[in-house]
Amino acid sequence: DQQVKQNSPSLSVQEGRISILNCDYTNSMFDYFLWYKKYPAEGPTFLISISSIKDKNEDGRFTVFLNKSAKHLSLHIVPSQPGDSAVYFCAASDASGTYKYIFGTGTRLKVLA
């Protein structure tokens, strides 16, 4: 049972345009959500996170939106740059004290120059 889903395996965007990556979850106990970026043969690096008490969090070119009623979050990258080309993972954790983080399957973003 995939509790965190990223239904788009890949996305191509022109440099300078907006990239929107989507993530859906099924577990209503999730209360903290994170986005990670991963280059080939490297570990994931943290991008941005959001707590369930918020619906938006912004950090520079990156904004994460959370829609709790739809169990959906999205990552917006504006403007997109060629260096943003990577695999993006959505992850979620819950407040039950298990310290578990569940990841989605990732979306490969390609930013075209």
Next chain:
Amino acid sequence: DAMVIQNPRYQVTQFGKPVTLSCSQTLNHNVMYWYQQKSSQAPKLLFHYYDKDFNNEADTPDNFQSRRPNTSFCFLDIRSPGLGDAAMYLCATSRGPTTNEKLFFGSGTQLSVL
């Protein structure tokens, strides 16, 4: 710089030959995790430690074991690797005690089984 370090970056082992992957951290974090990631799949949590308290995922094969001798180090032992165990193994840490903390990852160890 404080970080999570995994050794080696690439590991080749033979079918059935025990192998150990290592992870160290200078962040002094309470929680350490091992994830397995296969190509185009989500990183899959194998187990984690909160301090010395070990937590195994229900679907982690018995072939996989872990040790955390102290705060800084954590090891993943694969007792009898099969071809299906070829994957990227990712070590991560979080500060704890809450779960509203980000994970810090190492660079990973790419395991090949011949």
